[in-house]
Amino acid sequence: MPDFDFLFFAEVLVGGLLAGVMYSLVAIGFVLIYKTSHVLNFAQGSMVLLAALTFVSLLERGVPFWASLLLALAVMVLLGLSIERTVLRPLVNKPPITLFMATLGLSYVIEGVAQLVWGTQVHGLELGIDDKPFEFAGILISKFDLVAAGIAAAMGCAARRAVFAFIRGLKGSSGAGSGRLRLDPRSHRRWPLNWSWRKAF
Amino acid sequence: MMNPPASRFPRWLGPVALLAVAYGVLPIFGSSYLFEAILTPFLALSLAAVGLNLLTGYAGQASLGSAAFMAVGAFAAYNFNLRVPGLPLLTSLVLAGFVATALGVVFGLPSLRLRGFYLAVSTLAAQFFVQWALTKFSWFSNNNPSGVIDAPSLTLSGVSFDSSIGRYLFAVTIVVVLTWLAQRLVHTQTGHNFIAVRDNELAAKVIGVPVLRTKLLAFAISSFIIGVAGALWAFAYLRTVEPAGFNLDRSFQVVFIIIIGGLASIRGAFFGAALLVVFPLILSRLGSFLLGDHFDSGVLDMSQHIVLGALIIFFLIAEPDGLVALWDRLKRRLLPIPNNP
Numbered sequence: 396m397p398d399f400d401f402l403f404f405a406e407v408l409v410g411g412l413l414a415g416v417m418y419s420l421v422a423i424g425f426v427l428i429y430k431t432s433h434v435l436n437f438a439q440g441s442m443v444l445l446a447a448l449t450f451v452s453l454l455e456r457g458v459p460f461w462a463s464l465l466l467a468l469a470v471m472v473l474l475g476l477s478i479e480r481t482v483l484r485p486l487v488n489k490p491p492i493t494l495f496m497a498t499l500g501l502s503y504v505i506e507g508v509a510q511l512v513w514g515t516q517v518h519g520l521e522l523g524i525d526d527k528p529f530e531f532a533g534i535l536i537s538k539f540d541l542v543a544a545g546i547a548a549a550m551g552c553a554a555r556r557a558v559f560a561f562i563r564g565l566k567g568s569s570g571a572g573s574g575r576l577r578l579d580p581r582s583h584r585r586w587p588l589n590w591s592w593r594k595a596f
Numbered sequence: 597m598m599n600p601p602a603s604r605f606p607r608w609l610g611p612v613a614l615l616a617v618a619y620g621v622l623p624i625f626g627s628s629y630l631f632e633a634i635l636t637p638f639l640a641l642s643l644a645a646v647g648l649n650l651l652t653g654y655a656g657q658a659s660l661g662s663a664a665f666m667a668v669g670a671f672a673a674y675n676f677n678l679r680v681p682g683l684p685l686l687t688s689l690v691l692a693g694f695v696a697t698a699l700g701v702v703f704g705l706p707s708l709r710l711r712g713f714y715l716a717v718s719t720l721a722a723q724f725f726v727q728w729a730l731t732k733f734s735w736f737s738n739n740n741p742s743g744v745i746d747a748p749s750l751t752l753s754g755v756s757f758d759s760s761i762g763r764y765l766f767a768v769t770i771v772v773v774l775t776w777l778a779q780r781l782v783h784t785q786t787g788h789n790f791i792a793v794r795d796n797e798l799a800a801k802v803i804g805v806p807v808l809r810t811k812l813l814a815f816a817i818s819s820f821i822i823g824v825a826g827a828l829w830a831f832a833y834l835r836t837v838e839p840a841g842f843n844l845d846r847s848f849q850v851v852f853i854i855i856i857g858g859l860a861s862i863r864g865a866f867f868g869a870a871l872l873v874v875f876p877l878i879l880s881r882l883g884s885f886l887l888g889d890h891f892d893s894g895v896l897d898m899s900q901h902i903v904l905g906a907l908i909i910f911f912l913i914a915e916p917d918g919l920v921a922l923w924d925r926l927k928r929r930l931l932p933i934p935n936n937p
Contacts, residue, residue: 435713485913492658495713496855497912499848503905511898 416548434483434494438502445509446471452513474505618768628760632833636760638873639767640829645853645865646778647821652851653860654782655814656794657707658715661722662850664703665819666826667842668726669696671736673827674837677748678738685752689770692827693820699726700819707811711797723844730839737837744838747831763832770828774821779862781817790814791860822850852904856911858918867919876900 421443428436436442449470453463482497622635648662673692676683683691703722707715730736737743750757750766757766781787789810792800801807830837849872857868880896887895915921 500908507901
Protein backbone atom coordinates (compact mmCIF):
# COMPACT_ATOMS: atom_id res chain seq x y z
CA MET A 396 0.00 0.00 0.00
CA PRO A 397 2.05 2.92 -1.23
CA ASP A 398 -0.26 5.76 -0.28
CA PHE A 399 -1.48 4.46 3.02
CA ASP A 400 -2.24 7.45 5.19
CA PHE A 401 -1.56 6.35 8.73
CA LEU A 402 -2.84 9.55 10.26
CA PHE A 403 -6.12 9.29 8.44
CA PHE A 404 -6.43 5.66 9.48
CA ALA A 405 -5.85 6.57 13.13
CA GLU A 406 -8.35 9.39 12.90
CA VAL A 407 -11.08 7.18 11.48
CA LEU A 408 -10.23 4.47 13.98
CA VAL A 409 -10.52 6.84 16.94
CA GLY A 410 -13.73 8.34 15.61
CA GLY A 411 -15.19 4.88 15.05
CA LEU A 412 -14.20 3.69 18.50
CA LEU A 413 -15.74 6.73 20.14
CA ALA A 414 -18.97 6.22 18.23
CA GLY A 415 -18.81 2.54 19.11
CA VAL A 416 -18.76 3.32 22.81
CA MET A 417 -22.10 5.04 22.37
CA TYR A 418 -23.55 2.12 20.47
CA SER A 419 -22.34 -0.11 23.22
CA LEU A 420 -24.67 1.74 25.53
CA VAL A 421 -27.68 0.47 23.60
CA ALA A 422 -26.14 -2.97 23.69
CA ILE A 423 -25.68 -2.66 27.44
CA GLY A 424 -29.39 -1.95 27.67
CA PHE A 425 -30.03 -5.28 25.94
CA VAL A 426 -27.59 -7.10 28.18
CA LEU A 427 -28.94 -5.55 31.33
CA ILE A 428 -32.43 -6.77 30.58
CA TYR A 429 -31.36 -10.13 29.25
CA LYS A 430 -29.05 -10.88 32.16
CA THR A 431 -31.58 -9.96 34.78
CA SER A 432 -34.81 -11.23 33.23
CA HIS A 433 -33.95 -13.39 30.19
CA VAL A 434 -36.07 -11.25 27.94
CA LEU A 435 -34.63 -10.16 24.63
CA ASN A 436 -36.02 -6.68 24.36
CA PHE A 437 -36.84 -5.94 20.76
CA ALA A 438 -38.32 -2.60 21.80
CA GLN A 439 -34.87 -1.27 22.72
CA GLY A 440 -34.56 0.80 19.58
CA SER A 441 -37.94 2.42 19.94
CA MET A 442 -37.24 3.17 23.59
CA VAL A 443 -34.07 4.97 22.56
CA LEU A 444 -36.15 6.87 20.04
CA LEU A 445 -38.72 7.82 22.66
CA ALA A 446 -36.07 8.96 25.13
CA ALA A 447 -34.32 11.08 22.55
CA LEU A 448 -37.54 12.52 21.16
CA THR A 449 -38.86 13.39 24.59
CA PHE A 450 -35.67 15.15 25.56
CA VAL A 451 -35.36 17.12 22.34
CA SER A 452 -39.00 18.07 22.21
CA LEU A 453 -38.96 19.31 25.80
CA LEU A 454 -35.88 21.39 25.05
CA GLU A 455 -37.56 22.87 22.01
CA ARG A 456 -40.52 23.87 24.11
CA GLY A 457 -38.26 25.96 26.29
CA VAL A 458 -37.79 23.60 29.20
CA PRO A 459 -34.34 24.11 30.74
CA PHE A 460 -31.67 21.60 29.86
CA TRP A 461 -31.39 19.75 33.15
CA ALA A 462 -35.12 19.78 33.74
CA SER A 463 -35.84 18.18 30.38
CA LEU A 464 -33.10 15.66 30.95
CA LEU A 465 -34.62 14.69 34.28
CA LEU A 466 -38.10 14.65 32.81
CA ALA A 467 -37.00 12.41 29.93
CA LEU A 468 -35.35 10.14 32.47
CA ALA A 469 -38.46 10.06 34.59
CA VAL A 470 -40.57 9.20 31.54
CA MET A 471 -38.28 6.31 30.70
CA VAL A 472 -38.24 4.96 34.24
CA LEU A 473 -42.03 5.18 34.39
CA LEU A 474 -42.26 3.48 31.01
CA GLY A 475 -39.96 0.70 32.14
CA LEU A 476 -41.95 0.16 35.32
CA SER A 477 -45.28 0.13 33.55
CA ILE A 478 -44.03 -2.25 30.86
CA GLU A 479 -42.92 -4.61 33.56
CA ARG A 480 -46.31 -4.31 35.24
CA THR A 481 -48.63 -4.52 32.25
CA VAL A 482 -46.78 -6.56 29.65
CA LEU A 483 -44.15 -8.75 31.21
CA ARG A 484 -45.62 -9.70 34.54
CA PRO A 485 -48.67 -11.40 33.00
CA LEU A 486 -46.31 -13.34 30.76
CA VAL A 487 -44.09 -14.75 33.51
CA ASN A 488 -43.01 -18.33 32.84
CA LYS A 489 -44.02 -18.20 29.20
CA PRO A 490 -41.46 -19.42 26.66
CA PRO A 491 -38.79 -16.85 25.79
CA ILE A 492 -40.06 -16.54 22.25
CA THR A 493 -43.43 -15.36 23.53
CA LEU A 494 -41.78 -12.65 25.57
CA PHE A 495 -39.75 -11.70 22.54
CA MET A 496 -42.90 -11.38 20.45
CA ALA A 497 -44.45 -9.24 23.18
CA THR A 498 -41.52 -6.83 23.01
CA LEU A 499 -41.94 -6.79 19.25
CA GLY A 500 -45.51 -5.62 19.72
CA LEU A 501 -44.27 -3.20 22.34
CA SER A 502 -41.81 -1.64 19.93
CA TYR A 503 -44.69 -0.97 17.52
CA VAL A 504 -46.67 0.71 20.27
CA ILE A 505 -43.80 2.84 21.56
CA GLU A 506 -42.74 3.91 18.09
CA GLY A 507 -46.28 4.90 17.26
CA VAL A 508 -46.85 6.77 20.50
CA ALA A 509 -43.51 8.57 20.38
CA GLN A 510 -44.11 9.90 16.90
CA LEU A 511 -47.76 10.60 17.49
CA VAL A 512 -47.02 12.69 20.55
CA TRP A 513 -43.85 14.44 19.44
CA GLY A 514 -44.31 14.48 15.68
CA THR A 515 -42.20 12.91 13.00
CA GLN A 516 -40.10 15.89 11.98
CA VAL A 517 -36.34 15.92 12.29
CA HIS A 518 -34.99 17.71 15.34
CA GLY A 519 -31.68 19.42 15.81
CA LEU A 520 -30.08 19.62 19.20
CA GLU A 521 -27.47 22.06 20.46
CA LEU A 522 -25.88 20.98 23.68
CA GLY A 523 -23.36 23.73 24.19
CA ILE A 524 -20.52 21.30 23.76
CA ASP A 525 -18.20 22.48 21.07
CA ASP A 526 -18.02 20.06 18.20
CA LYS A 527 -14.79 21.55 16.91
CA PRO A 528 -12.20 18.81 16.67
CA PHE A 529 -8.91 19.31 18.43
CA GLU A 530 -5.59 18.00 17.36
CA PHE A 531 -3.86 15.32 19.34
CA ALA A 532 -0.56 13.93 18.11
CA GLY A 533 -1.42 14.99 14.60
CA ILE A 534 -4.92 13.48 14.42
CA LEU A 535 -8.19 15.27 14.78
CA ILE A 536 -10.50 14.13 17.54
CA SER A 537 -14.01 15.42 18.01
CA LYS A 538 -14.45 16.87 21.47
CA PHE A 539 -18.14 16.13 21.30
CA ASP A 540 -17.56 12.46 20.63
CA LEU A 541 -15.07 12.31 23.44
CA VAL A 542 -17.47 13.78 25.98
CA ALA A 543 -20.30 11.53 24.85
CA ALA A 544 -18.09 8.45 24.91
CA GLY A 545 -16.88 9.35 28.37
CA ILE A 546 -20.42 9.57 29.66
CA ALA A 547 -21.33 6.35 27.92
CA ALA A 548 -18.35 4.56 29.44
CA ALA A 549 -19.25 5.81 32.91
CA MET A 550 -22.82 4.62 32.47
CA GLY A 551 -21.49 1.30 31.20
CA CYS A 552 -19.48 0.79 34.37
CA ALA A 553 -22.50 1.66 36.48
CA ALA A 554 -24.64 -0.80 34.53
CA ARG A 555 -22.03 -3.50 35.02
CA ARG A 556 -22.07 -2.98 38.74
CA ALA A 557 -25.86 -3.04 38.74
CA VAL A 558 -26.01 -6.34 36.87
CA PHE A 559 -23.48 -7.98 39.14
CA ALA A 560 -25.25 -6.73 42.22
CA PHE A 561 -28.55 -7.97 40.87
CA ILE A 562 -27.27 -11.42 39.99
CA ARG A 563 -25.52 -11.71 43.33
CA GLY A 564 -28.74 -10.73 45.03
CA LEU A 565 -30.61 -13.46 43.16
CA LYS A 566 -28.07 -16.11 44.06
CA GLY A 567 -28.13 -14.98 47.63
CA SER A 568 -31.90 -15.22 47.89
CA SER A 569 -32.98 -18.43 46.22
CA GLY A 570 -31.19 -18.77 42.92
CA ALA A 571 -34.42 -19.35 41.05
CA GLY A 572 -34.85 -15.83 39.82
CA SER A 573 -35.55 -16.36 36.17
CA GLY A 574 -39.20 -15.61 36.70
CA ARG A 575 -38.49 -12.17 38.01
CA LEU A 576 -38.75 -9.56 35.38
CA ARG A 577 -37.43 -6.21 36.24
CA LEU A 578 -37.08 -3.78 33.45
CA ASP A 579 -36.74 -0.58 35.35
CA PRO A 580 -33.08 -0.41 36.26
CA ARG A 581 -31.92 -0.17 32.72
CA SER A 582 -34.21 2.43 31.37
CA HIS A 583 -32.52 5.35 33.04
CA ARG A 584 -29.11 4.28 31.95
CA ARG A 585 -29.89 5.06 28.43
CA TRP A 586 -30.07 8.77 28.73
CA PRO A 587 -26.69 9.75 27.34
CA LEU A 588 -28.02 8.46 24.07
CA ASN A 589 -29.98 11.63 23.90
CA TRP A 590 -26.65 13.17 23.27
CA SER A 591 -25.48 10.79 20.67
CA TRP A 592 -28.70 11.16 18.77
CA ARG A 593 -27.72 14.59 17.66
CA LYS A 594 -25.85 12.90 14.88
CA ALA A 595 -28.84 10.97 13.71
CA PHE A 596 -31.05 14.00 13.61
CA MET B 597 -55.33 -34.96 19.46
CA MET B 598 -58.96 -35.51 20.30
CA ASN B 599 -61.46 -35.65 17.52
CA PRO B 600 -63.96 -32.83 17.71
CA PRO B 601 -67.30 -34.13 18.90
CA ALA B 602 -69.82 -34.68 16.14
CA SER B 603 -71.90 -31.59 15.64
CA ARG B 604 -75.29 -31.50 14.08
CA PHE B 605 -73.75 -30.47 10.77
CA PRO B 606 -71.67 -32.87 8.71
CA ARG B 607 -67.98 -32.02 8.68
CA TRP B 608 -67.77 -31.38 4.98
CA LEU B 609 -70.36 -28.62 5.17
CA GLY B 610 -68.00 -25.86 6.34
CA PRO B 611 -65.34 -26.21 3.64
CA VAL B 612 -67.94 -26.69 0.91
CA ALA B 613 -69.82 -23.60 2.03
CA LEU B 614 -66.57 -21.62 2.04
CA LEU B 615 -65.73 -22.81 -1.46
CA ALA B 616 -69.22 -21.94 -2.63
CA VAL B 617 -68.80 -18.42 -1.27
CA ALA B 618 -65.30 -18.05 -2.72
CA TYR B 619 -66.20 -19.29 -6.20
CA GLY B 620 -69.90 -18.62 -6.43
CA VAL B 621 -71.08 -15.72 -4.32
CA LEU B 622 -68.08 -13.37 -4.24
CA PRO B 623 -67.35 -13.30 -8.00
CA ILE B 624 -70.98 -12.37 -8.65
CA PHE B 625 -71.46 -9.73 -5.98
CA GLY B 626 -67.95 -8.47 -5.32
CA SER B 627 -66.70 -5.13 -6.62
CA SER B 628 -63.26 -4.71 -8.11
CA TYR B 629 -62.27 -2.70 -5.01
CA LEU B 630 -63.12 -5.69 -2.87
CA PHE B 631 -61.03 -7.98 -5.04
CA GLU B 632 -58.01 -5.74 -5.48
CA ALA B 633 -57.71 -4.05 -2.10
CA ILE B 634 -58.99 -6.71 0.24
CA LEU B 635 -59.34 -10.21 -1.10
CA THR B 636 -56.15 -10.64 -3.12
CA PRO B 637 -53.77 -9.35 -0.41
CA PHE B 638 -55.78 -11.32 2.13
CA LEU B 639 -55.29 -14.52 0.14
CA ALA B 640 -51.57 -14.01 -0.42
CA LEU B 641 -50.93 -13.15 3.23
CA SER B 642 -53.07 -16.05 4.39
CA LEU B 643 -51.02 -18.43 2.30
CA ALA B 644 -47.77 -17.02 3.68
CA ALA B 645 -49.17 -17.36 7.18
CA VAL B 646 -50.18 -20.97 6.50
CA GLY B 647 -46.59 -21.62 5.50
CA LEU B 648 -45.16 -19.89 8.55
CA ASN B 649 -47.66 -21.60 10.81
CA LEU B 650 -46.43 -25.01 9.64
CA LEU B 651 -42.93 -23.96 10.64
CA THR B 652 -43.58 -21.92 13.78
CA GLY B 653 -46.95 -23.10 15.01
CA TYR B 654 -46.61 -26.81 14.31
CA ALA B 655 -42.87 -27.46 14.25
CA GLY B 656 -42.00 -24.78 16.80
CA GLN B 657 -39.20 -23.15 14.81
CA ALA B 658 -39.52 -19.40 15.05
CA SER B 659 -38.77 -17.49 11.87
CA LEU B 660 -38.59 -13.78 11.19
CA GLY B 661 -37.56 -14.26 7.58
CA SER B 662 -40.87 -14.96 5.89
CA ALA B 663 -40.68 -11.91 3.66
CA ALA B 664 -37.29 -13.07 2.42
CA PHE B 665 -38.78 -16.33 1.22
CA MET B 666 -41.72 -14.46 -0.26
CA ALA B 667 -39.25 -12.26 -2.14
CA VAL B 668 -37.31 -15.29 -3.36
CA GLY B 669 -40.54 -16.86 -4.59
CA ALA B 670 -41.62 -13.71 -6.38
CA PHE B 671 -38.26 -13.00 -8.02
CA ALA B 672 -37.71 -16.64 -8.94
CA ALA B 673 -41.13 -16.85 -10.57
CA TYR B 674 -40.43 -13.63 -12.44
CA ASN B 675 -37.05 -14.83 -13.66
CA PHE B 676 -38.29 -18.27 -14.69
CA ASN B 677 -41.09 -16.62 -16.58
CA LEU B 678 -38.69 -14.16 -18.22
CA ARG B 679 -35.75 -16.37 -19.05
CA VAL B 680 -37.35 -19.68 -20.00
CA PRO B 681 -39.56 -18.95 -22.99
CA GLY B 682 -42.74 -20.93 -23.22
CA LEU B 683 -42.70 -22.05 -19.61
CA PRO B 684 -46.27 -22.24 -18.33
CA LEU B 685 -47.02 -19.84 -15.50
CA LEU B 686 -47.97 -22.59 -13.09
CA THR B 687 -44.68 -24.34 -13.73
CA SER B 688 -42.70 -21.23 -12.96
CA LEU B 689 -44.73 -20.78 -9.79
CA VAL B 690 -43.91 -24.31 -8.69
CA LEU B 691 -40.26 -23.91 -9.63
CA ALA B 692 -40.18 -20.64 -7.70
CA GLY B 693 -41.56 -22.52 -4.71
CA PHE B 694 -38.69 -24.98 -5.02
CA VAL B 695 -36.12 -22.17 -5.18
CA ALA B 696 -37.59 -20.79 -1.95
CA THR B 697 -37.45 -24.33 -0.55
CA ALA B 698 -33.74 -24.58 -1.30
CA LEU B 699 -33.05 -21.29 0.42
CA GLY B 700 -35.32 -22.25 3.29
CA VAL B 701 -33.35 -25.44 3.88
CA VAL B 702 -30.09 -23.49 3.85
CA PHE B 703 -31.39 -20.99 6.39
CA GLY B 704 -33.01 -23.83 8.30
CA LEU B 705 -29.65 -25.45 8.94
CA PRO B 706 -28.95 -23.27 12.02
CA SER B 707 -32.15 -24.69 13.54
CA LEU B 708 -30.24 -27.91 14.09
CA ARG B 709 -28.22 -26.11 16.73
CA LEU B 710 -30.20 -23.03 17.70
CA ARG B 711 -33.62 -22.69 19.19
CA GLY B 712 -35.99 -20.05 20.39
CA PHE B 713 -35.11 -16.51 19.56
CA TYR B 714 -31.53 -17.37 18.66
CA LEU B 715 -33.04 -19.13 15.69
CA ALA B 716 -35.38 -16.22 15.10
CA VAL B 717 -32.40 -13.90 14.94
CA SER B 718 -30.58 -16.21 12.55
CA THR B 719 -33.60 -16.16 10.24
CA LEU B 720 -33.38 -12.37 10.37
CA ALA B 721 -30.12 -12.92 8.51
CA ALA B 722 -32.15 -14.43 5.66
CA GLN B 723 -34.28 -11.32 5.61
CA PHE B 724 -31.34 -8.94 5.30
CA PHE B 725 -29.28 -11.15 3.03
CA VAL B 726 -32.05 -11.69 0.49
CA GLN B 727 -33.00 -8.03 0.34
CA TRP B 728 -29.37 -7.06 -0.04
CA ALA B 729 -28.78 -9.62 -2.78
CA LEU B 730 -31.89 -8.64 -4.73
CA THR B 731 -30.97 -4.97 -4.59
CA LYS B 732 -27.26 -5.43 -5.20
CA PHE B 733 -27.38 -7.77 -8.20
CA SER B 734 -29.53 -6.17 -10.83
CA TRP B 735 -29.61 -9.42 -12.77
CA PHE B 736 -32.49 -10.48 -10.54
CA SER B 737 -34.60 -7.56 -11.65
CA ASN B 738 -33.51 -7.91 -15.28
CA ASN B 739 -31.16 -4.86 -15.02
CA ASN B 740 -34.09 -2.57 -14.56
CA PRO B 741 -32.69 0.79 -13.44
CA SER B 742 -35.43 1.44 -10.89
CA GLY B 743 -35.42 -2.10 -9.54
CA VAL B 744 -39.20 -2.15 -9.78
CA ILE B 745 -40.42 -4.49 -12.48
CA ASP B 746 -43.85 -5.16 -13.84
CA ALA B 747 -45.24 -8.58 -13.17
CA PRO B 748 -46.00 -10.64 -16.26
CA SER B 749 -49.59 -11.13 -17.28
CA LEU B 750 -51.37 -14.02 -15.65
CA THR B 751 -52.20 -16.29 -18.57
CA LEU B 752 -52.89 -19.97 -18.20
CA SER B 753 -53.03 -21.92 -21.48
CA GLY B 754 -54.37 -18.97 -23.38
CA VAL B 755 -56.90 -17.83 -20.78
CA SER B 756 -56.09 -14.45 -19.31
CA PHE B 757 -56.53 -13.86 -15.59
CA ASP B 758 -55.51 -10.20 -15.69
CA SER B 759 -58.79 -8.65 -14.66
CA SER B 760 -59.26 -8.02 -10.97
CA ILE B 761 -61.70 -10.89 -10.70
CA GLY B 762 -59.39 -13.13 -12.72
CA ARG B 763 -56.47 -12.41 -10.41
CA TYR B 764 -58.70 -13.17 -7.46
CA LEU B 765 -59.76 -16.50 -8.93
CA PHE B 766 -56.16 -17.35 -9.76
CA ALA B 767 -55.08 -16.59 -6.21
CA VAL B 768 -58.00 -18.35 -4.60
CA THR B 769 -57.38 -21.53 -6.55
CA ILE B 770 -53.72 -21.71 -5.61
CA VAL B 771 -54.50 -20.90 -1.98
CA VAL B 772 -57.23 -23.56 -1.82
CA VAL B 773 -54.97 -26.25 -3.25
CA LEU B 774 -51.99 -25.47 -1.03
CA THR B 775 -54.12 -25.01 2.08
CA TRP B 776 -55.77 -28.35 1.44
CA LEU B 777 -52.35 -29.98 1.14
CA ALA B 778 -51.17 -28.27 4.34
CA GLN B 779 -54.30 -29.40 6.14
CA ARG B 780 -53.64 -32.97 4.98
CA LEU B 781 -50.00 -32.71 6.00
CA VAL B 782 -50.66 -31.85 9.64
CA HIS B 783 -52.68 -35.03 10.05
CA THR B 784 -49.99 -37.30 8.64
CA GLN B 785 -47.08 -38.82 10.52
CA THR B 786 -44.92 -35.92 9.37
CA GLY B 787 -47.34 -33.45 10.88
CA HIS B 788 -47.32 -35.36 14.14
CA ASN B 789 -43.52 -35.37 14.04
CA PHE B 790 -43.61 -31.57 13.70
CA ILE B 791 -45.67 -31.29 16.86
CA ALA B 792 -43.51 -33.80 18.70
CA VAL B 793 -40.37 -31.81 17.87
CA ARG B 794 -42.07 -28.61 18.97
CA ASP B 795 -43.33 -29.94 22.28
CA ASN B 796 -40.27 -31.80 23.44
CA GLU B 797 -37.33 -32.36 21.21
CA LEU B 798 -35.62 -34.85 23.48
CA ALA B 799 -38.74 -36.94 23.94
CA ALA B 800 -39.33 -36.86 20.20
CA LYS B 801 -35.82 -38.15 19.61
CA VAL B 802 -36.33 -40.90 22.17
CA ILE B 803 -39.46 -42.24 20.52
CA GLY B 804 -37.68 -42.29 17.20
CA VAL B 805 -38.67 -39.07 15.45
CA PRO B 806 -35.86 -38.04 13.10
CA VAL B 807 -35.49 -34.59 14.62
CA LEU B 808 -33.00 -33.11 12.17
CA ARG B 809 -34.88 -34.32 9.11
CA THR B 810 -38.18 -33.15 10.56
CA LYS B 811 -36.87 -29.66 11.20
CA LEU B 812 -35.40 -29.33 7.73
CA LEU B 813 -38.59 -30.73 6.22
CA ALA B 814 -40.59 -28.13 8.13
CA PHE B 815 -38.35 -25.40 6.76
CA ALA B 816 -38.59 -26.85 3.25
CA ILE B 817 -42.38 -27.17 3.14
CA SER B 818 -42.99 -23.86 4.83
CA SER B 819 -40.59 -22.05 2.51
CA PHE B 820 -42.28 -23.60 -0.52
CA ILE B 821 -45.67 -22.32 0.54
CA ILE B 822 -44.30 -18.92 1.54
CA GLY B 823 -42.44 -18.68 -1.76
CA VAL B 824 -45.61 -19.32 -3.75
CA ALA B 825 -47.40 -16.82 -1.52
CA GLY B 826 -44.73 -14.26 -2.36
CA ALA B 827 -45.23 -14.87 -6.07
CA LEU B 828 -48.97 -14.38 -5.57
CA TRP B 829 -48.36 -11.20 -3.55
CA ALA B 830 -46.27 -9.77 -6.38
CA PHE B 831 -48.12 -11.12 -9.42
CA ALA B 832 -51.74 -11.04 -8.31
CA TYR B 833 -51.78 -8.17 -5.80
CA LEU B 834 -48.96 -5.65 -6.32
CA ARG B 835 -48.53 -6.31 -10.06
CA THR B 836 -44.91 -5.29 -9.56
CA VAL B 837 -41.92 -7.18 -8.29
CA GLU B 838 -39.57 -5.18 -6.06
CA PRO B 839 -37.44 -5.95 -3.02
CA ALA B 840 -39.07 -3.16 -1.01
CA GLY B 841 -42.37 -5.03 -1.12
CA PHE B 842 -40.78 -7.74 0.98
CA ASN B 843 -39.10 -5.86 3.82
CA LEU B 844 -38.78 -6.73 7.47
CA ASP B 845 -42.19 -5.24 8.20
CA ARG B 846 -43.75 -7.82 5.91
CA SER B 847 -42.03 -10.57 7.89
CA PHE B 848 -43.38 -9.14 11.11
CA GLN B 849 -46.80 -8.87 9.53
CA VAL B 850 -46.85 -12.58 8.78
CA VAL B 851 -45.66 -13.35 12.30
CA PHE B 852 -48.39 -11.11 13.71
CA ILE B 853 -50.98 -12.90 11.58
CA ILE B 854 -50.19 -16.26 13.08
CA ILE B 855 -50.02 -14.89 16.62
CA ILE B 856 -53.33 -13.08 16.32
CA GLY B 857 -55.00 -15.80 14.28
CA GLY B 858 -53.74 -18.68 16.35
CA LEU B 859 -50.56 -20.70 16.38
CA ALA B 860 -50.71 -24.26 15.08
CA SER B 861 -53.95 -23.72 13.24
CA ILE B 862 -54.49 -23.55 9.51
CA ARG B 863 -57.73 -21.61 9.98
CA GLY B 864 -55.90 -19.20 12.25
CA ALA B 865 -53.78 -18.00 9.35
CA PHE B 866 -56.94 -16.91 7.53
CA PHE B 867 -58.50 -15.28 10.57
CA GLY B 868 -55.33 -13.34 11.32
CA ALA B 869 -54.81 -12.28 7.72
CA ALA B 870 -58.39 -11.09 7.47
CA LEU B 871 -57.95 -8.96 10.56
CA LEU B 872 -54.65 -7.51 9.42
CA VAL B 873 -55.95 -6.62 5.98
CA VAL B 874 -59.28 -5.21 7.05
CA PHE B 875 -58.33 -3.39 10.22
CA PRO B 876 -56.22 -0.60 8.62
CA LEU B 877 -59.15 0.15 6.31
CA ILE B 878 -61.58 0.28 9.21
CA LEU B 879 -59.16 2.36 11.24
CA SER B 880 -58.74 4.91 8.49
CA ARG B 881 -62.50 5.20 7.92
CA LEU B 882 -63.15 5.44 11.63
CA GLY B 883 -60.35 7.93 12.17
CA SER B 884 -61.40 10.30 9.42
CA PHE B 885 -64.99 10.01 10.58
CA LEU B 886 -64.17 10.89 14.18
CA LEU B 887 -61.31 13.32 13.77
CA GLY B 888 -61.85 14.72 10.31
CA ASP B 889 -58.87 16.45 8.78
CA HIS B 890 -56.58 15.83 11.73
CA PHE B 891 -56.45 12.20 10.75
CA ASP B 892 -53.91 12.35 7.93
CA SER B 893 -51.91 9.44 6.59
CA GLY B 894 -49.11 10.02 9.09
CA VAL B 895 -51.43 9.81 12.05
CA LEU B 896 -53.10 6.79 10.47
CA ASP B 897 -49.75 5.06 10.16
CA MET B 898 -48.86 5.78 13.78
CA SER B 899 -52.20 4.69 15.15
CA GLN B 900 -52.01 1.52 13.06
CA HIS B 901 -48.70 0.76 14.70
CA ILE B 902 -50.09 1.39 18.15
CA VAL B 903 -53.22 -0.67 17.70
CA LEU B 904 -51.36 -3.52 16.05
CA GLY B 905 -48.71 -3.65 18.77
CA ALA B 906 -51.35 -3.49 21.47
CA LEU B 907 -53.29 -6.28 19.77
CA ILE B 908 -50.20 -8.49 19.73
CA ILE B 909 -49.58 -7.93 23.43
CA PHE B 910 -53.25 -8.43 24.21
CA PHE B 911 -53.45 -11.72 22.36
CA LEU B 912 -50.20 -13.02 23.85
CA ILE B 913 -51.48 -12.30 27.34
CA ALA B 914 -55.20 -12.87 27.13
CA GLU B 915 -55.69 -15.36 24.32
CA PRO B 916 -52.48 -17.13 23.30
CA ASP B 917 -54.49 -19.45 21.05
CA GLY B 918 -55.65 -16.51 18.98
CA LEU B 919 -58.80 -15.67 17.12
CA VAL B 920 -59.41 -19.35 16.38
CA ALA B 921 -59.96 -20.05 20.06
CA LEU B 922 -62.36 -17.10 20.31
CA TRP B 923 -64.21 -18.34 17.24
CA ASP B 924 -64.52 -21.88 18.58
CA ARG B 925 -65.83 -20.63 21.89
CA LEU B 926 -68.37 -18.47 20.12
CA LYS B 927 -69.45 -21.39 17.98
CA ARG B 928 -69.91 -23.63 20.99
CA ARG B 929 -72.06 -21.03 22.62
CA LEU B 930 -74.22 -20.37 19.57
CA LEU B 931 -74.50 -23.93 18.38
CA PRO B 932 -74.67 -26.18 21.40
CA ILE B 933 -73.82 -29.74 20.51
CA PRO B 934 -76.75 -32.09 21.12
CA ASN B 935 -76.31 -35.22 23.26
CA ASN B 936 -73.06 -33.98 24.64
CA PRO B 937 -72.63 -33.10 28.29
